[in-house]
Amino acid sequence: MKIPFVDLKSQYLSIQPAIDEAIKSVITDTAFIGGKYVNEFKNEFQSAYGARHCVPVANGTDAIYISMKMLNIGPGDEVITTASSWISTSETISQTGAKPVFVDIDPKYYTLNHELLEKAITPRTKAIIPVHLYGQMCDIEAIKSICEKHGLHLIEDCAQSHFSELNGVKAGLTGITSTFSFYPGKNLGAYGDAGCILTNDDSLAEKMTMYANHGALKKHEHFIEGINSRLDGLQAAILTAKLPYINEWTDARISHASSYDNKLRGVGDLKLPVVRPGSKHSFHLYVIKTSLRDKLKKYLGQNGVETAIHYPVALPLMEAYKYLGYSKEDFPVASAHQDEILSLPMYPELDDDKITFISDTIKSFYEANLAG
Ligand SMILES: *Cc1c(COP(=O)(O)O)cnc(C)c1O
Numbered sequence: 001m002k003i004p005f006v007d008l009k010s011q012y013l014s015i016q017p018a019i020d021e022a023i024k025s026v027i028t029d030t031a032f033i034g035g036k037y038v039n040e041f042k043n044e045f046q047s048a049y050g051a052r053h054c055v056p057v058a059n060g061t062d063a064i065y066i067s068m069k070m071l072n073i074g075p076g077d078e079v080i081t082t083a084s085s086w087i088s089t090s091e092t093i094s095q096t097g098a099k100p101v102f103v104d105i106d107p108k109y110y111t112l113n114h115e116l117l118e119k120a121i122t123p124r125t126k127a128i129i130p131v132h133l134y135g136q137m138c139d140i141e142a143i144k145s146i147c148e149k150h151g152l153h154l155i156e157d158c159a160q161s162h163f164s165e166l167n168g169v170k171a172g173l174t175g176i177t178s179t180f181s182f183y184p185g186k187n188l189g190a191y192g193d194a195g196c197i198l199t200n201d202d203s204l205a206e207k208m209t210m211y212a213n214h215g216a217l218k219k220h221e222h223f224i225e226g227i228n229s230r231l232d233g234l235q236a237a238i239l240t241a242k243l244p245y246i247n248e249w250t251d252a253r254i255s256h257a258s259s260y261d262n263k264l265r266g267v268g269d270l271k272l273p274v275v276r277p278g279s280k281h282s283f284h285l286y287v288i289k290t291s292l293r294d295k296l297k298k299y300l301g302q303n304g305v306e307t308a309i310h311y312p313v314a315l316p317l318m319e320a321y322k323y324l325g326y327s328k329e330d331f332p333v334a335s336a337h338q339d340e341i342l343s344l345p346m347y348p349e350l351d352d353d354k355i356t357f358i359s360d361t362i363k364s365f366y367e368a369n370l371a372g
Pocket residue numbers: 059060061062085086088089131157159160180181182183193194195
């Protein structure tokens with residue numbers, strides 16, 4: 001058996017007529033930039049969330065940058081984020097001219113450890129960007145209270161947490177803005193780059209909409225200088241075609257996660273994902289931990305199971321942030337985490353035979369390893 005880490009082809013085949021029709025309509029209507037398909041997705045996504053505004057943008061990275069830029073974050077400011085994420089979360093802070101400040105992760109849930117936040121806040125701090133990592137929500141209520149106490153903006157990076165929930169509130173409805181990526185491998189994925197921002201703030205929504213489109217709301221009426229960060233019609237139409245399936249797909253991920261849990265509990269030295277009480281984890285990734293990570297990854301690969309690491313180097317320890325002068329001791333949890341994590345195949349179209357095969361392969365690894 002050969003099991004890929006993600007399988008975008010089988011998802012396409014499962015809804016092929018709807019996708020093909022969506023693509024054909026955009027081309028027939030030549031609605032490539034802006035227009036009805038982008039508006040339709042904007043309306044569908046904001047109503048699926050119950051948010052006042054959805055601002056479609058070109059990708060999830062721009063969504064974070066545009067949020068900060070329109071909140072007037074820039075040179076001289078500091079923005080706090082988590083030590084464990086994709087680099088978009090921190091590189092966008094630097095893009096505004098502000099300084100990224102990293103906080104270690106929680107040892108149990110792997111999201112930003114809010115208990116360390118207040119120590120990182122200075123008079124220059126303007127915002128906090130927590131990431132709902134792997135589909136697991138942060139303790140967003142606790143983070144919100146800290147933001148309110150210190151007068152900081154809260155921007156939720158929801159690139160990995162489409163329709164995750166905590167205490168019945170969806171990820172993305174607590175911050176002043178929340179940012180989504182529709183990169184093909186994300187839980188809701190386009191067929192290219194795509195993203196959006198949710199907000200309930202009318203004037204901020206208008207500013208972000210302008211900024212993403214050269215500072216204009218109407219052609220040739222540029223109120224400010226902006227950037228070109230538009231969601232295109234093809235991606236919008238594909239996303240609208242996929243949106244009706246998102247709950248079904250999320251439920252499938254949750255069910256696969258529980259199959260993995262059942263089959264892998266107690267195996268070797270494995271640490272399985274722990275779901276925060278009261279939350280709906282959308283399992284963008286199913287991440288296990290083991291002290292034998294590199295050996296296990298190699299063994300799985302030799303047996304046809306593709307895995308990945310999210311992420312092999314914690315952000316503050318990357319070459320890009322060497323100038324900040326951090327060391328491993330500054331982030332004891334994130335730096336141990338990076339060496340032990342392994343992401344197993346996870347996508348809605350995975351089935352129990354594959355999960356059994358993967359789990360059995362992992363068991364045989366430990367048997368061989370203990371024997372040897
Ligand atoms: C994917 C991702 C992004 C960036 O999204 P793109 O659409 O690829 O620009 C931002 N933050 C996190 C946590 C991500 O996983």
